[in-house]
Structures are given as structure tokens and as C-alpha cells.
Amino acid sequence: MNTAANEAIENINIIKSTMDESRISYTGLYKLCIVFGTCNIVLTLASYLSVLLVFNTFITTGFLTFTTVLIRILSFAVPLIAYVLICKKEKSYNNRFYLSIIDTWAVISILLPVFRMIINLIQYNMISNGLLPQTDPAQMVLINSEDLSGAVLFLMIIIIYSNISRKPYIKIIGLIILFIQMFLSMIELSFLPGTADHSTLISFPGYEVYMTFSSIFAFLVFGIGYIIIGVLIKKKVEASTGKES
Amino acid sequence: MNMNEIPEALCQKLRIKIISCLVSSSKTFNELLTLTQTTKGNLSVQLMKLEEWHYITSDKVIENKKSKSTYTLTDHGMTQFEEYVALLKQIIEENEG
Numbered sequence: 001m002n003t004a005a006n007e008a009i010e011n012i013n014i015i016k017s018t019m020d021e022s023r024i025s026y027t028g029l030y031k032l033c034i035v036f037g038t039c040n041i042v043l044t045l046a047s048y049l050s051v052l053l054v055f056n057t058f059i060t061t062g063f064l065t066f067t068t069v070l071i072r073i074l075s076f077a078v079p080l081i082a083y084v085l086i087c088k089k090e091k092s093y094n095n096r097f098y099l100s101i102i103d104t105w106a107v108i109s110i111l112l113p114v115f116r117m118i119i120n121l122i123q124y125n126m127i128s129n130g131l132l133p134q135t136d137p138a139q140m141v142l143i144n145s146e147d148l149s150g151a152v153l154f155l156m157i158i159i160i161y162s163n164i165s166r167k168p169y170i171k172i173i174g175l176i177i178l179f180i181q182m183f184l185s186m187i188e189l190s191f192l193p194g195t196a197d198h199s200t201l202i203s204f205p206g207y208e209v210y211m212t213f214s215s216i217f218a219f220l221v222f223g224i225g226y227i228i229i230g231v232l233i234k235k236k237v238e239a240s241t242g243k244e245s
Numbered sequence: 246m247n248m249n250e251i252p253e254a255l256c257q258k259l260r261i262k263i264i265s266c267l268v269s270s271s272k273t274f275n276e277l278l279t280l281t282q283t284t285k286g287n288l289s290v291q292l293m294k295l296e297e298w299h300y301i302t303s304d305k306v307i308e309n310k311k312s313k314s315t316y317t318l319t320d321h322g323m324t325q326f327e328e329y330v331a332l333l334k335q336i337i338e339e340n341e342g
Contacts, residue, residue, distance in 0.1 A: 002340060008332075011333055012333050018265035018280065019266075021266075022265070022269055022270075022272065
């Protein structure tokens with residue numbers, strides 16, 4: 001191979017690697033946010049609907065067990081499929097730092113429901129064997145830790161959006177959300193099952209279902225919040241490139 | 246473009262890197278600094294040269310009481326770069342053939 005050809009190969013490699021490093025497509029990120037938000041809204045509503053049906057109609061509790069397991073599986077299966085499909089094509093050319101952040105966010109978001117399901121199964125077995133009391137406060141601690149981790153992950157996405165849009169003050173919104181989530185968790189953990197007088201719960205008159213303030217807040221943030229951030233990132237991407245979608 | 250007509254702007258590796266960075270979108274000075282991994286002085290000199298040759302344009306804005314320059318590849322810069330990449334491909338193909 002002659003010198004010109006060697007230099008040509010070297011320069012092509014420089015161009016390719018530099019372009020790979022500099023190109024960031026946020027297409028996958030906004031799609032993931034929208035899928036994640038929609039999934040959270042649909043599954044949360046489905047879980048409350050199944051509880052309402054069981055307690056207010058003649059449907060058996062077996063139905064509740066089935067829907068609970070199904071919802072738990074879907075809560076990580078849908079984001080996992082979306083993550084694999086959306087990010088697969090971006091892997092080949094995107095900035096590796098951006099990909100690392102997305103990977104961290106996606107892996108934790110997908111694994112959290114899996115871990116919770118495993119812990120619930122262990123807990124269920126321990127309760128069945130009489131190793132734990134029926135009204136186990138650990139359940140509430142577990143839900144609150146999951147919501148808190150979710151708030152931290154949401155803060156991560158807000159920081160990314162703040163950097164994309166070059167609006168540093170948006171990070172404050174993320175911090176406020178994290179603070180509110182921590183505050184609500186603190187209140188709820190102060191009234192653990194067995195000691196609580198349901199003062200931290202919202203009930204629906206005529207229906208046997210209770211929702212905690214924390215879970216309502218988590219529903220709004222991790223459902224509607226993710227969709228809003230997804231739409232905002234989409235608009236930013238379209239405005240800055242005019243070609244990515 | 247042929248081997249003897251390669252513009253001066255594309256005869257130096259750092260300048261090739263800068264242009265490659267600007268192909269996808271405009272970049273700030275700091276972003277270019279991170280991507281090219283060079284010194285501030287060297288980057289400034291090469292950016293000035295590329296601007297003189299009308300390969301790039303710069304846009305200065307004041308943000309948080311600090312001036313911030315954003316660099317964009319011009320149509321002329323993009324055309325020259327595309328022709329240069331086509332030339333490199335041709336050289337490699339000819340050598341392989």
C-alpha cells in the first residue's frame with residue numbers, strides 16, 4: 001500500500017471517529033421517555049382498576065393476583081423491548097458518553113420493577129411461612145424506595161433536558177420533585193401500616209380503594225412528567241436539526 | 246478535487262477534525278475543545294484560519310455575562326469537505342483495485 005493510500009485511510013478514520021464522537025441524536029431518548037411515561041400511566045390505572053373491580057364486583061381475588069403479576073411483568077417488559085428496539089440503531093453511531101447515560105437510566109428503570117417483583121415474591125413466601133407478619137411495614141418502605149429511586153432517575157432526565165435546551169434553571173424543577181417525593185415518603189413512613197389512621201391516604205367514597213399521596217405524585221411525575229419531557233426533547237431535536245425524528 | 250488540489254484547510258489533521266465535528270451540528274468553543282482534545286491556543290488559531298477561508302462562521306453571544314462563540318460549517322466548507330472525503334475514498338479504492 002502506498003503512502004497516499006495509508007494517509008487516506010488514516011484521515012478517513014479520523015473523520016469517522018470524530019463524527020461519531022460529535023454526533024448526538026436524542027431521538028431515542030424522547031421515544032424512551034414517551035414510552036416509559038405512557039407505560040406508567042396505563043399500568044398504574046390498570047392496577048387501580050383491577051383493585052376496584054375486585055372489591056366492588058363479584059370478580060374473584062384470583063383475578064387480582066393475575067392482573068398484579070401481569071402488570072409487574074409488563075412494567076419492565078415494555079420499557080425493555082422499547083429500549084432494545086429504539087437504542088439498537090443508535091448504538092452504531094452515537095456519542096458514547098450520551099449512550100452511557102441512557103444505558104444507566106434505562107438499566108435502572110427496567111431493573112427496579114424486576115427487583116421489586118423478586119423481593120415481593122420472597123416477602124410473600126416469608127409471610128406464608130409465618131416468618132413475617134401479615135401487615136409487613138417493609139412493603140411500604142419498599143414502595144417508597146422505588147418511588148424515590150424513580151424520582152432520582154427522573155431528575156437525571158431533567159438534567160439531560162436542561163443541558164440540551166441550555167436552560168440550567170430546569171434542574172431546579174427536578175430537585176423540587178425529588179424533595180417533594182422524599183417529603184411524602186417521610187410522612188408515609190411515619191404512619192406505617194398498623195399504626196396509621198389513614199390520614200395520609202386518599203379514599204374514593206363508595207369504593208374500597210386507597211391511594212397514598214406519594215403514589216399519586218409518583219403517578220403524575222413518572223407518567224405525565226416523562227411524557228412532557230419526551231415531547232419537549234422531541235421539539236428541541238426537531239428545532240435544532242429539522243431532520244431527525 | 247484531485248491529490249494536487251487539496252485545499253490548505255484540509256491539509257492539517259486538527260482542521261479536518263474541527264470540520265468533522267461541525268458536520269452534524271454547530272458547536273461551541275468548549276465543545277470543540279473537548280472533541281478535538283487540543284489546546285485552547287491551537288484551536289483558536291485553526292478556527293480563525295477556517296473562518297478566514299470561509300469554511301466556518303462564528304456567532305458570539307453573551308451568556309451569564311460571558312461571551313460564548315458558536316461555530317457553524319458553511320455551505321462552501323461542507324462542499325469542500327464532501328469532495329475531500331470522495332477523494333480519500335477514491336484513493337483507497339484505487340489502491341485496493
